[in-house]
Amino acid sequence: MVSRSARTTGVRTLMIVASLAPFAGLAQVSGPLTIKEQGSFFVGGEHRTISAPATGVIPAQSGEITVNQMYVQYQIPLKGTRHVPIVFVHGCCLSSKTWETTPDGRMGWSEYFVRKDRSVYLADQVSRARSGFDPTTFNAVHTGKLASAQMPGILDATHQFAWTVFRFGPKFGEGFKDEQFPIEAVEELYKQMIPDLNSTLSQNPNPTLTQMAALAVKLHGVILVGHSESGFFPEQAALLDPTGVKGLVTIEVQCDTHLTAAQLAALAKIPTLIMFGDHLADVKAPFSWTDALTSCNTFVDQLKTAGGDATMMYLPAMGIKGNSHMLMQDKNSNQLADLVIGWIDKHVESRGRNRK
Amino acid sequence: MVSRSARTTGVRTLMIVASLAPFAGLAQVSGPLTIKEQGSFFVGGEHRTISAPATGVIPAQSGEITVNQMYVQYQIPLKGTRHVPIVFVHGCCLSSKTWETTPDGRMGWSEYFVRKDRSVYLADQVSRARSGFDPTTFNAVHTGKLASAQMPGILDATHQFAWTVFRFGPKFGEGFKDEQFPIEAVEELYKQMIPDLNSTLSQNPNPTLTQMAALAVKLHGVILVGHSESGFFPEQAALLDPTGVKGLVTIEVQCDTHLTAAQLAALAKIPTLIMFGDHLADVKAPFSWTDALTSCNTFVDQLKTAGGDATMMYLPAMGIKGNSHMLMQDKNSNQLADLVIGWIDKHVESRGRNRK
Numbered sequence: 035m036v037s038r039s040a041r042t043t044g045v046r047t048l049m050i051v052a053s054l055a056p057f058a059g060l061a062q063v064s065g066p067l068t069i070k071e072q073g074s075f076f077v078g079g080e081h082r083t084i085s086a087p088a089t090g091v092i093p094a095q096s097g098e099i100t101v102n103q104m105y106v107q108y109q110i111p112l113k114g115t116r117h118v119p120i121v122f123v124h125g126c127c128l129s130s131k132t133w134e135t136t137p138d139g140r141m142g143w144s145e146y147f148v149r150k151d152r153s154v155y156l157a158d159q160v161s162r163a164r165s166g167f168d169p170t171t172f173n174a175v176h177t178g179k180l181a182s183a184q185m186p187g188i189l190d191a192t193h194q195f196a197w198t199v200f201r202f203g204p205k206f207g208e209g210f211k212d213e214q215f216p217i218e219a220v221e222e223l224y225k226q227m228i229p230d231l232n233s234t235l236s237q238n239p240n241p242t243l244t245q246m247a248a249l250a251v252k253l254h255g256v257i258l259v260g261h262s263e264s265g266f267f268p269e270q271a272a273l274l275d276p277t278g279v280k281g282l283v284t285i286e287v288q289c290d291t292h293l294t295a296a297q298l299a300a301l302a303k304i305p306t307l308i309m310f311g312d313h314l315a316d317v318k319a320p321f322s323w324t325d326a327l328t329s330c331n332t333f334v335d336q337l338k339t340a341g342g343d344a345t346m347m348y349l350p351a352m353g354i355k356g357n358s359h360m361l362m363q364d365k366n367s368n369q370l371a372d373l374v375i376g377w378i379d380k381h382v383e384s385r386g387r388n389r390k
Numbered sequence: 391m392v393s394r395s396a397r398t399t400g401v402r403t404l405m406i407v408a409s410l411a412p413f414a415g416l417a418q419v420s421g422p423l424t425i426k427e428q429g430s431f432f433v434g435g436e437h438r439t440i441s442a443p444a445t446g447v448i449p450a451q452s453g454e455i456t457v458n459q460m461y462v463q464y465q466i467p468l469k470g471t472r473h474v475p476i477v478f479v480h481g482c483c484l485s486s487k488t489w490e491t492t493p494d495g496r497m498g499w500s501e502y503f504v505r506k507d508r509s510v511y512l513a514d515q516v517s518r519a520r521s522g523f524d525p526t527t528f529n530a531v532h533t534g535k536l537a538s539a540q541m542p543g544i545l546d547a548t549h550q551f552a553w554t555v556f557r558f559g560p561k562f563g564e565g566f567k568d569e570q571f572p573i574e575a576v577e578e579l580y581k582q583m584i585p586d587l588n589s590t591l592s593q594n595p596n597p598t599l600t601q602m603a604a605l606a607v608k609l610h611g612v613i614l615v616g617h618s619e620s621g622f623f624p625e626q627a628a629l630l631d632p633t634g635v636k637g638l639v640t641i642e643v644q645c646d647t648h649l650t651a652a653q654l655a656a657l658a659k660i661p662t663l664i665m666f667g668d669h670l671a672d673v674k675a676p677f678s679w680t681d682a683l684t685s686c687n688t689f690v691d692q693l694k695t696a697g698g699d700a701t702m703m704y705l706p707a708m709g710i711k712g713n714s715h716m717l718m719q720d721k722n723s724n725q726l727a728d729l730v731i732g733w734i735d736k737h738v739e740s741r742g743r744n745r746k
Contacts (some may be wrong), residue, residue, distance in 0.1 A: 066468060072501065073491035076581040084548065097548030104579040105487065112422060129520045132459065135429035145428065164485045164519045166584025172528060176543045187532045188525035192440065192453030206485035225432040225459040228522025235594045 054253075066139075067149060072109040075167075077245040077252070079103030084170055100236075104245035105164040107181070109144075110153040110363075117238065118280050119253050123246065125262030126229045127159055129163035129308060130156035132261065136363045137222035146371045153236060155249065155256070160242040161231040164248055168234055174285035189230035193220075196227060200359040201323070202315045202320075210313055214364035221333040223360065225250045227272045239274060246271035250278025257281035257378060262359065267292060272304055282306040283374060286359050288326045289333035292379035301370075302342030305381040307374065309347045311357030311364075343381055420497075423505060428465040432521075433513075433601040433608070435459030440526055452550040458591075460601035461520040464571040465500075474636050474738055475509035475609050480600065483547045483586045485519035488617065488688060489633045493578035499718045500726045508734075511605065511612070514544030514622065516597040524590055545586035549576075555667045556715040557679070566669055568712035569718035579716065588619075596631060602627035606634025613637035613738060615730075618715065620651040622646060623729035628654055628660055638662040638723035638731060642715050649710040651696070661737040663702045663730065664690060667713030667720075679715075685715030699737055703729060 085096040107130065110119075122144065122378050124132040132246050133144040133156055151301050161167040174180040191199075194206050203209040209217045235241060250256045258268035265287020272279040273293075283287060284302050290310070293301070314323035327348060337344035343360045349357050351363045351369070364370070392600075399586040439544045441452040462477075463486065476499065480488040488514055489500040517523040530536040547555075550562050558573050559565040565573045591597060602623060606612045611634050613622035621643020638660050645664070649657070664686045670679035683704060693700035705713050705726075713720050720726070 066424050066426055067428070069421050070422055072423070073497070074487055074593060075495075076578065079577070079581045081549075084546070094549050097550035099546055099548055100577070100580040100583065105581075107487075129461075129522075131430060131520055134463075135431060139431075141429070141430075152626075155458065160518070163486055164514070164584070166485075169546050169585040172544050173540070175531065175538045177540050177590075182531045182534065182538045183534050185528070188528050190440070190455055190525050190529070192451050192455055193437075197449050220457070221435070222432065224456040225435045225461075225522075227456065228520070230574035333532070350605055357620040 038213070040237055047291050048128055048146055057157075057257075066147070067145070068112050069148070070110045070112050070114055073126060074105065074107040074164075075101040076105055077162075077239065077249045082168065082170065082215075099170075100170075101166075102160050102241040102245075103158050104242060104249070105158045105163060105166075106155050106249060107164075108153065108155045109148050111133070111148045111151050112174040113151040114148075114153035117152050118378070119155060119256045120147055120259060121155045121157060121246065121249060121253075121376075122259045123157050123159060123242070123261070123264040124162075124337060125260075126232075126265055126319060127189060127226060127227045127263075129226065130158050131226045132360075134364060136153055136216065136219075137226075138216035138219035138365075140365075143367065143371050145369055147375070152375070155253070157242075157249070158245065159232070160240070160245060161235050162226040163228065167231040180212075186231075186233035187243065189229055189233060191230075196223070199319045200318050200334050201311065202316050202358055206291075206317060210356060213313075213358065214312075214366055215358035215360055216363070223363070232263075238324065239270065243267055243271045243274055247278070248276040250280075251275065255280045256281060257382060259283040259285070259374075261362070262283040262287055262322040269301055269306075272301060276300055279304055281378060283377075284308045284330070285325070285361065286310055286323075287377070288321070289330040291329050291332045291336065293336070298342075299334050300342035302337050305385070306342065306344040307336070307347065307377045307381070308345070309361070309370070309374070310349065311359060311361045312350045313357055315359075345377060345381065347377075394612060401733050420505070423501070424468050425504070426448060426466045426468050426470055430461065430463040432459040432461055433605045434597065438524065438526065440529075448542055450566075455524075455526075455655070456598040457522075457524040458516050460516050460598060460605070461514045462511050462605060463520075464509065464511045465504050465546060467504045467507050469507040470504075470509035470621060473508050475511060475612045475736070476503055476615060476734075477511045477602065477605060477609075477612050478615045479513050479515060479519075479598070479620040479623055481544060481616075482588075482621075482622055483583045484605045485584060486514050487519075487582045487603065487663050489492075490574075490714075492723060493582075494572035495576035496720075496721075496723070499723065502724055503731070506727075506731055508731070512600065513598075513605070513608070515588070516601060517591050519584065523587040524681060527590065542587075542589035545589060547583055547586075549580050549647065552580070554673050555675045557667065557673050558714055559725055560672060560700065569669075569714065569721055570668075570712040571714035571716055572719070572721055579609070579719070583643065585699075595621075597628065599630055601622055603631040603634070606636075607631065609634060611636045613639060613734060615639040615641070616643070617641040617718070618643055625657055626663075630681075632660060637734060639733075640664045640686070641717065642666055642679075642682070643686070644677070645686040647688045648684050648691070652690050654696040654698075657697035658700075660698075661741070662693055662698065662700040663703065663733045663737070664701070665717070665726070665730070666710050667715060667717045668706045669714075701733060701737065703733075728734065 126238040616623040623639040
């Protein structure tokens, strides 16, 4: 299974290392982990009536399917009730795998936060991974009921795109000298990159935002964490319903600097952390990472003007160099997790909103 | 989020119960669980070259994507190394959610087996859930490069189909009097039902089979468990490469009774368990569950004739009544898990193949 990748990309050494990576983690965990409770469930979901879906073992049928549900997997550590739970939402073309075992087999943020006594909820975005998606339009095109132009495109990212946009190096296959992403295991990241069907969703609002806000209410207060495509989802979910949102963590996204005064006033009531990695100006992405940082600096200023508690962690400015866009998978991922946890302790839980 | 379902199906009481179900589990765990190690990784995966995929934030591009990888999530309990690990593979239109928290909020087989000191590996089938799928053909139709007829249909199952084929009752919305499936929480099962893209895969062989066999080798011996669509996958994977396959568990599927003598001789070396629930003749499915049972009885006889150790657990014949097709989610799911574990202890681990 290694050889084809190796032949294709011409980086045989990298591929062989990557093939071992999933099991390298076996020796790297830091002792047994005791869980108070774990499991999975869905938030939301609506009925949709369909007729004559695709064939297969299932004959043509009419009836209902469920769409727009959001799958959530969770672990509550023994001391979890002492802290505000954390909801992680992944970015474009990825799933909750983002937060699990890193490409090079180290512990991901999901387990690391649990080991730091935080209850962790991993949400697969609506229309992605275990949340499923609505196939109705595709099947209508398949059966000739709809023209192919009416079918949404499926967003997919190539290895080449990821290497550049995730800022692994100046050109494909070449890493930055101080690169923190474990590029020797990049093939394992490529396996995490899956089709993004958000184009099939209503954007008014995207149901993921609705379910994030509902999850926050059901859990009686959470910190919402978004990354990249979902980087501003925490803020958008809080604008739909701030009731359960006790903290906002936004990682590497273009911030919306055109919110109304009323929206900014609402968000200013919630502590907000924004984090950006390194090499923003060192890649030729189809958009500007530097502009994204600028937009988020502006957003932080807007929140502060509105009386909010907003923090920008631009890592290079803090002396932390070489971080990629996938900073939760970078070699210093635990260090960055500690920064987030420290911020939570100081800015969210010190406000007396913790669940002791 | 409840009201729409309730209006649509006219079973308001059921829906209200279902909406609480994900949190009912909070009080039902049987004490803290200590994990030696947990995480996730992929098995397999190949590069595929694409050009000009769907638009969105990502511009038209050429390059490579990774396809046919299989996502696996695992937990190893403290005493896990004393037993042969278990790999669970879900059925049609479902994901590994099948094995997790049940629709009515009880512990699923995945955690139950871990609590019984078994290492558990949950695999999302290739082209499903966190394994992703190959969107190339869909995007080629979207952009007009391919005719819509060349696009595969996406397999989807309605609530009505599931109620009948999963044998919840004689007609939609009505349960069998002794029904073991928690039909008061059926809405939570419907949320697990997601599009099945196996039609996009090579069937020669289905890459899931290849990855299952490879996973068995990498883990130095496993028991493969399949259900429904994947019910015969354990046998098929073992026929590709029996090296790592120490036991086969097949739950509710049409068995292949046309294997060659050589194939039967190969499978006869591996202990095999087949399990069927109740009410096989009591629903009007598009295929016959009774025929499926008959085929598997024949298969068991064929294995025995070839010198194999094959066991049929037809639950009603054992005095266990009312089980549905989703028997791992039925109210007596722990009892059924104990049957599987007892069989493993007696038929697999007593052979000296355990990992003590």
